[in-house]
Amino acid sequence: xxxxxxxxxxxxxxxxxxxxxxxxxGKIVVVKYGGNAMTSEMLxxxxxxxxxxxxxxxxxVVLVHGGGPEISETMKRMGxxxxxxxxxxxxxxxxxxxxxxxxxxxxxxxLVNLLQMKGGQAMGLSGMDGRLIEAKVKDERLxxxxxxxxxxxKPVVDLLEKGYIPVISTVGCDEQGNAYNINGDTAAxxxxxxxxxxxxxxxxxxxxxxxNKDDASTLIQEMTVAEAARLKAEGVIAGGMIPxxxxxxxxxxxxxxxxxxxxxxxxxxxxxxxCTDEGAGTMVKGGN
Numbered sequence: 001x002x003x004x005x006x007x008x009x010x011x012x013x014x015x016x017x018x019x020x021x022x023x024x025x026g027k028i029v030v031v032k033y034g035g036n037a038m039t040s041e042m043l044x045x046x047x048x049x050x051x052x053x054x055x056x057x058x059x060x061v062v063l064v065h066g067g068g069p070e071i072s073e074t075m076k077r078m079g080x081x082x083x084x085x086x087x088x089x090x091x092x093x094x095x096x097x098x099x100x101x102x103x104x105x106x107x108x109x110x111l112v113n114l115l116q117m118k119g120g121q122a123m124g125l126s127g128m129d130g131r132l133i134e135a136k137v138k139d140e141r142l143x144x145x146x147x148x149x150x151x152x153x154k155p156v157v158d159l160l161e162k163g164y165i166p167v168i169s170t171v172g173c174d175e176q177g178n179a180y181n182i183n184g185d186t187a188a189x190x191x192x193x194x195x196x197x198x199x200x201x202x203x204x205x206x207x208x209x210x211x212n213k214d215d216a217s218t219l220i221q222e223m224t225v226a227e228a229a230r231l232k233a234e235g236v237i238a239g240g241m242i243p244x245x246x247x248x249x250x251x252x253x254x255x256x257x258x259x260x261x262x263x264x265x266x267x268x269x270x271x272x273x274x275c276t277d278e279g280a281g282t283m284v285k286g287g288n
Contacts, residue, residue: 017275024274025058027198028160030256031270032188033111034066034203043265044114047203050270051165052120059274060160063115063122064168064191066184067107074102085141087243091181096144099181103169104128112167122165127172128179130155133187135172135180146172146180148187153194185247193254200256201273203264204244208282211236224287225249248284259284 031051038044051061068089072082075098083090091099104126115122127133132155135146159166170187172180185202192200209231211218223231228245231237237245241261248259262269262281272280 020275021057024054024198026060028060028062028192028195029054029199029201029274030062030064030188030192030195030197032064032066032185032200032202033264034068034184038065038067038264039069040265043267045118046267047264047270048111048114048118048120050268052115052118053271054274055120055165062156062160062166062168062191062195062197063111064170064184064188065103065107065111066170067103068184070107071099071102074098085139087240088139088142088145088183089181090142091144093144096179096181100126100128100171100179104171108167108169115165115167120165121163122167123159124167124169125155125159126169127182127187131173132156132168133170133172133182133190134174135182136174137180144178144180146174146182148172148182148190149174151190151194153191156191156195183243185244186250189247189251189256189259190254192251192256192259196255198257199274200248200251200259201270202244202247202259202261203269204261205263205265206241206261207263208261208280209237209241209245213238220282222283222285224285225252226287228284245284252284252286257285 033047051063055061075082108124112122112124125132131152133148134150136149138145138147156166170182170184172182188200207216207219209220211220228249244261251259260273260281260283262273269280
């Protein structure tokens with residue numbers, strides 16, 4: 001049975017959050033959203049509630065989203081099999097059209113709509129709008145998978161200044177008009193860097209970086225860029241966590257103050273990170 005909170009307890013929670021609200025007021029927080037937090041409707045609603053609440057208390061939130069599972073599902077329905085090389089989706093001309101349709105169309109607009117239903121002001125962008133994300137071919141074997149060459153951040157800044165929550169789908173473009181499928185984590189790192197964001201929050205399907213991948217109690221709550229390199233060399237950071245941490249390091253090198261890898265499956269994990277002492281997940285910061 002859910003615990004009932006008295007009015008006094010509710011007021012106390014708000015008072016405890018006050019120093020954090022003051023600290024983040026007017027600051028930019030970028031949220032990279034995907035994975036399990038996106039496939040569960042309950043979690044999706046809670047993520048959107050967190051983002052709207054932060055926006056209403058003066059935090060400038062930017063939402064960068066992926067949508068890999070939905071792209072694969074749409075391709076399957078259209079009779080096209082997903083092919084991966086080194087964990088990256090091979091993207092031919094037909095596939096990049098599907099990526100653009102699913103990411104910049106269906107998912108982006110549904111998230112914008114949901115944020116507005118929760119009381120926020122949101123505006124959708126793809127990386128092609130205002131040439132926000134410029135890219136080139138990353139690897140000929142992968143087709144239209146893009147490596148970011150430039151971020152034109154002005155459209156995002158303009159929306160933030162007007163009080164909107166920018167919602168960015170990770171489709172890029174080049175000068176010839178080709179569309180590219182861009183890795184969501186990488187795009188979030190570049191966008192957060194271009195904005196000089198206070199925080200980049202990367203929602204994943206694990207608790208954070210674990211010393212023992214099978215034991216959630218071994219969560220590493222904080223590490224520097226240099227410590228991350230050592231943990232990678234020791235094999236603690238391995239498998240799918242390697243590209244996540246590399247994106248964190250990249251974001252720090254581009255000017256982001258702190259990057260947090262956290263479990264998007266935990267209800268209201270974003271608020272826990274921003275508005276409490278304990279935070280959530282693993283924080284990566286500069287230094288040795």
